Amino acid sequence: xxxxxxxxxxxxxxxxSVAFDTIHTTFDKRERLLGGSASYAxxxxxxxxxxxxxxxxxxxxxxxxxxxxxxxxxxxxxxQRSDSGKTFFWEGRYEENFHSCHTLDxxxxxxxxxxxxxxxxxxxxxFVVLGNIQPDLQMHVLDQMRNKAFVAADTRDLWIxxxxxxxxxxxxxxxxxxxxxxxxxxxxxxANVIRAGRALLKMGPKMVVIKKGxxxxxxxxxxxxxxxxxxxxxxxxxxxxxxxxxxxxxxxxLAAEGGTDLPRLKKSLVYATAAASITVESFGxxxxxxxxxxxxxxxxxxxxxxxxx
Amino acid sequence: xxxxxxxxxxxxxxxxSVAFDTIHTTFDKRERLLGGSASYAxxxxxxxxxxxxxxxxxxxxxxxxxxxxxxxxxxxxxxQRSDSGKTFFWEGRYEENFHSCHTLDxxxxxxxxxxxxxxxxxxxxxFVVLGNIQPDLQMHVLDQMRNKAFVAADTRDLWIxxxxxxxxxxxxxxxxxxxxxxxxxxxxxxANVIRAGRALLKMGPKMVVIKKGxxxxxxxxxxxxxxxxxxxxxxxxxxxxxxxxxxxxxxxxLAAEGGTDLPRLKKSLVYATAAASITVESFGxxxxxxxxxxxxxxxxxxxxxxxxx
Numbered sequence: 321x322x323x324x325x326x327x328x329x330x331x332x333x334x335x336x337s338v339a340f341d342t343i344h345t346t347f348d349k350r351e352r353l354l355g356g357s358a359s360y361a362x363x364x365x366x367x368x369x370x371x372x373x374x375x376x377x378x379x380x381x382x383x384x385x386x387x388x389x390x391x392x393x394x395x396x397x398x399x400q401r402s403d404s405g406k407t408f409f410w411e412g413r414y415e416e417n418f419h420s421c422h423t424l425d426x427x428x429x430x431x432x433x434x435x436x437x438x439x440x441x442x443x444x445x446x447f448v449v450l451g452n453i454q455p456d457l458q459m460h461v462l463d464q465m466r467n468k469a470f471v472a473a474d475t476r477d478l479w480i481x482x483x484x485x486x487x488x489x490x491x492x493x494x495x496x497x498x499x500x501x502x503x504x505x506x507x508x509x510x511a512n513v514i515r516a517g518r519a520l521l522k523m524g525p526k527m528v529v530i531k532k533g534x535x536x537x538x539x540x541x542x543x544x545x546x547x548x549x550x551x552x553x554x555x556x557x558x559x560x561x562x563x564x565x566x567x568x569x570x571x572x573x574l575a576a577e578g579g580t581d582l583p584r585l586k587k588s589l590v591y592a593t594a595a596a597s598i599t600v601e602s603f604g605x606x607x608x609x610x611x612x613x614x615x616x617x618x619x620x621x622x623x624x625x626x627x628x629x
Numbered sequence: 630x631x632x633x634x635x636x637x638x639x640x641x642x643x644x645x646s647v648a649f650d651t652i653h654t655t656f657d658k659r660e661r662l663l664g665g666s667a668s669y670a671x672x673x674x675x676x677x678x679x680x681x682x683x684x685x686x687x688x689x690x691x692x693x694x695x696x697x698x699x700x701x702x703x704x705x706x707x708x709q710r711s712d713s714g715k716t717f718f719w720e721g722r723y724e725e726n727f728h729s730c731h732t733l734d735x736x737x738x739x740x741x742x743x744x745x746x747x748x749x750x751x752x753x754x755x756f757v758v759l760g761n762i763q764p765d766l767q768m769h770v771l772d773q774m775r776n777k778a779f780v781a782a783d784t785r786d787l788w789i790x791x792x793x794x795x796x797x798x799x800x801x802x803x804x805x806x807x808x809x810x811x812x813x814x815x816x817x818x819x820a821n822v823i824r825a826g827r828a829l830l831k832m833g834p835k836m837v838v839i840k841k842g843x844x845x846x847x848x849x850x851x852x853x854x855x856x857x858x859x860x861x862x863x864x865x866x867x868x869x870x871x872x873x874x875x876x877x878x879x880x881x882x883l884a885a886e887g888g889t890d891l892p893r894l895k896k897s898l899v900y901a902t903a904a905a906s907i908t909v910e911s912f913g914x915x916x917x918x919x920x921x922x923x924x925x926x927x928x929x930x931x932x933x934x935x936x937x938x
Contacts, residue, residue: 549845
């Protein structure tokens with residue numbers, strides 16, 4: 321294990337997509353990078369807590385990629401290696417200043433038949449990250465859990481538009497719902513972030529986090545609010561996976577702490593922001609994978625320095 | 630005096646426009662409200678420090694309006710009451726969600742011949758707010774100062790586009806330059822706020838504050854950064870004067886403290902944000918004028934509660 325995770329922390333179960341991404345920006349293009357919500361989230365979580373992965377890959381997913389997860393100490397008992405086709409593939413182009421992203425190609429491949437199956441050893445995991453996949457698959461994971469866990473889920477605009485009923489049911493069953501400001505507005509019909517967050521809380525989750533990209537993030541928890549600026553990134557290369565890294569680090573930290581009270585939640589946002597900032601400074605998972613816990617901790621301290629009196 | 634300003638604080642000199650504003654939003658319309666950069670800035674400053682006003686008004690500026698400044702304890706020895714015409718008038722319309730504002734009518738009136746003249750008693754004022762007016766008028770104020778003062782200046786896109794040389798000269802002579810994120814990008818050709826702030830520091834001011842509206846504000850001071858979220862406003866009515874209120878409260882607080890070290894600067898941003906949030910919750914200066922120091926202090930504490938670990 322490359323990461324020195326404390327031995328007494330709670331484990332984290334990460335469920336989501338594992339993919340190859342081809343990414344175009346106005347500066348550069350990279351082909352078939354390791355990506356997917358579960359990859360980013362599990363890499364980030366693994367810096368804090370023992371991390372278990374549930375996902376599916378195809379015939380083109382070589383041992384070199386498997387080794388990247390193993391190298392981070394991630395438990396792969398829940399990773400299905402399918403012989404029936406290739407790994408989920410996505411190709412997208414970010415417009416200037418990363419204000420929007422257009423999908424150029426999407427090939428679901430083995431992901432089309434994905435039914436997340438939890439190994440028996442995973443079913444009591446106390447902290448669960450439901451990365452961005454279809455809400456019915458996210459719910460299918462919850463149905464397999466044996467014990468009450470702390471469950472955090474991400475989503476995206478596509479599911480709000482095409483699977484709102486499923487998503488609403490999912491949201492009523494989870495502890496933490498995480499989404500970006502555009503998605504929050506789409507889901508609540510409230511352009512004001514504060515109103516949107518409060519409307520989302522009424523849908524059932526104990527906590528809501530709204531991410532605002534370069535403008536930071538906001539936690540809603542009962543009547544509490546916590547607003548944190550983004551880390552001051554000056555060389556944004558590729559925003560892919562920022563939200564997944566954020567969620568993975570946030571829940572990894574809470575699992576390591578074994579508690580979700582307000583002071584720990586506030587700290588978890590700082591760690592989440594630190595991890596996301598590392599991800600966006602390079603294409604794909606590379607920088608996040610290489611960073612090491614010390615770099616995350618350094619950014620945690622720097623973010624406190626620039627946001628606290 | 631309605632405000633209980635400490636007796637030992639330094640006074641603040643505010644120079645800028647005094648105007649009547651007719652404001653359209655998607656919800657409402659209000660006619661001939663008291664406005665202008667100097668009105669908002671002096672009202673906000675007066676909650677913290679003795680405040681002196683330099684500006685010009687015309688024949689339509691009645692004693693009822695004069696009384697509003699006097700009622701806030703503002704020294705009006707520097708307010709020119711001209712017989713040659715009417716007061717500066719502006720009419721504008723905010724689009725949905727206040728993302729943009731269009732000028733419908735502008736009548737400079739007596740403001741066209743305005744040459745800010747500082748009464749002798751004002752020329753040693755240790756803290757100076759140069760509200761948003763032409764950069765050459767802002768410089769004309771500095772030329773009349775007898776002693777080295779802490780000088781803060783605001784600007785707007787119009788002066789960046791039409792008077793960039795004057796503005797650049799002004800900026801090299803001041804201590805604090807304050808502008809919004811669009812203006813910072815326009816002036817530096819840097820879309821990234823962190824890069825823009827650092828580029829502005831190189832133009833000469835000791836400090837730069839970039840305002841991001843609902844996304845908060847950022848202070849640049851030597852190598853230091855301080856990022857503060859906006860106050861969580863859920864009922865934005867009229868953003869006019871938010872930046873002027875911000876600057877007035879910021880410098881008012883620093884004058885009251887008599888120092889501009891980093892811990893005080895950080896606190897000044899919190900007070901500035903509190904004052905701006907009060908301004909935008911009603912049309913014109915009304916809410917800011919009625920609020921009282923206790924409401925500003927309550928918002929200061931609330932903003933710390935939601936932004937500090």
